[in-house]
Amino acid sequence: MTYCVGVMLESGLIFASDSRTHAGVDDFASFCKLTSFERTGDRVIVLLSSGNLAGTQAVISILRQNGARQECQNIWSAATMFDTALLVADAMRAVDKRDGHHFSDDKIDFNASFILGGQIKGEAPRLFRLYSDGNFIEAGDQTPYFQTGETKYGKPIIDWVITRSTALNEAAKCVLVSFESTMRSNLSVGMPIDLICYKLDSLAVTMRRRFDPGDVYFSTLGTEWSAGTREVFGRLPGLDW
Amino acid sequence: MTYCVGVMLESGLIFASDSRTHAGVDDFASFCKLTSFERTGDRVIVLLSSGNLAGTQAVISILRQNGARQECQNIWSAATMFDTALLVADAMRAVDKRDGHHFSDDKIDFNASFILGGQIKGEAPRLFRLYSDGNFIEAGDQTPYFQTGETKYGKPIIDWVITRSTALNEAAKCVLVSFESTMRSNLSVGMPIDLICYKLDSLAVTMRRRFDPGDVYFSTLGTEWSAGTREVFGRLPGLDW
Structure with a gap:
């Protein structure tokens, strides 16, 4: 399983992903699910991958390869984040077209999906959620975040x-606590956690952190949150029978 | 969907269930999913129902009907909670035997499952989780609670x-907040919420409450919990980049 979160704030964007991939409890591995495309002063584009690893890696490889070609529109030349989302969708559909029918006997789907966000010069930051069929939705004021994978905890x-x-740093803390809760309740989500906080109009990634197992800040956050919520409980009014 | 929680504490047991049943967003209804069998001074037995409503209602009806018969072991004559769990499993299997094969064409399962708990005189309180096949597990020190339905939020x-x-009233508050979080995140769980707190060795239900929509205590709990957790966030250390 996987847990990814993308948040769109007035002050910027937050991206976070765990690193666990698995095919059963005795076959798991660690892969970074956060990919960024950055050209300082021009664009910051971040992808969070969920689902079939072969599929998501192939999509990223296609985006990178096409990015090196001048002749086609690519992730470096796209004028808007909407056009970028279309490029990701095209790559997903190309992988599905090539690989999809080979899975049919195994009851495996091309189930790759992505959270895509970022900012291209001349546009406000935007955040998208791409489903495995390549269709996508965009975050708005009422729904400023997307999650994929093990989302409920x-x-x-x-x-x-x-x-x-919400301020960028506050929201980053919240996302980390959300990861802590998820990992406490579900073994299929695991560290390291990759985090990017993108500051509005900075057009550069200045805040990126990887939280490895045993990370002091992450552990402190978990401990203090746990203690704090217990304290809040202590103050909640008792039930009158 | 459904959300049910049973908790086994040193000081007693807690049972809570929502009341929403549905077959699609435009076909939902309200049914009580908490059933108690009580003979003061002798036994308190509580069942929380999840899954196919026709199935769970049939199981309860069988337990009630057999309870009125002297000739067979029943929920009033069972000497232990383990024997009670066997009776519930027998009723589940009887319903499945009668109805199960009629579902085969519709891809519907007999997916009824239960949380069963209580105390019978001469025994400590016990708590079980019965799966739809009638097999069951019992709560222990490491895992003092069971959930069914929409469990993750x-x-x-x-x-x-x-x-x-944890004290009985503290745990009851926690379970209610757990319901509040679930309902805030998922439309398929809905009020009223039924709650029983069973006090160790009381062999009577003295604390039972139904929380209807708009219940003042439940709303206060939600508001204060929400405000309190935000306050805890405010105190969490900021991330140092």
């Missing part, structure tokens, strides 16, 4: 804390 | 707060 915390106006 | 809160030694 960590959703209430995000719902409590994050709105469009 | 409300699990982290229970994991943070509840241990075997």
Whole structure:
């Protein structure tokens, strides 16, 4: 399984992903699911991958390869994030067209999906969620975040804390606590966690962190959150029978 | 969908269930999923139902009908909670035997499952989780609670707060907050919520509450919990880039 979160705030964007891939409890491995395309002063594009690893890696490889070609529109030449989302969808469909029918006997789907976000000069930051068929939705004021993978454990915390106006660092903390809750409840989501906080109009990635197992900040966050929520419970009014 | 929680504490048991049943968003209804069998001074037995409503209602009806018969072992004569769990499993299998093969063409399963708990005089309180095949597991020190249905949203809160030694009222609050989180994140779980707190060795249900939509205590709990967790966030250390 996987857990990825993308958040669109007034002050920027947040991207976070775990690194666990597995095919059963005794066959798991660690792969980075966060990919960034950055040209300082021009664009920052981030992809969070979920689902079949062969599929998501192939999509990233196609985007990289096409990015090196001048003749076609690519991730470096796309004028908008919407056009970028179309490029990702095209790559997904190309992989599905090539590989999809080979899976039919094994009851495996091309189930790759992505959270895509970033900013291209001349546009505001945007955030998309691409489904495995290549169709996609865009975040708005009412729904400022997308999750993929093992989404449920960590959703209430995000719902409590994050709105469009939440500060970038506050929202980053919240996303990390959401990961902590998810990992506490589900073995299929695992560290390291990759995190990017993108500051509005910076057109550069200045805040990127990897949280490895045992990371002091991440552990502290988990401990203090756990202690704090227990304290809040202590203050909640008792039930009158 | 459904959300049910059963908790086994040193000081007693807690049972809670939502009331929403549905077959699509435009076909939902409200049914109580908490059933209790009580003979003061002798036994308190509580069942929380999940899954196919026709199936769970049939199981309860069989337990009630057999309970009125003297000639067979029944829910009133069972000497232990383990024997009670066997009776519930027998009823589940009887319903499955009668109805199960009629579903085969519709791709519907007899997917009824139960959380069963209570205390019979002479025994400590016990808590079981019965799967749809009638097999079951029993709660222990390491895992003092069971959930069924839409379990993930409300699990982290229970994991943070509840241990075997948590006080009955504290755990009841926690379970209610777990319901609040679940309903906030998922439309398929809905009020009213039925709650029973069973006090160790009381052999009577003295604390039972139904929380209807708009219930003042439940709303307060949600508001204060939400405000409190935001406050805890405010105190969490900021991320150092």
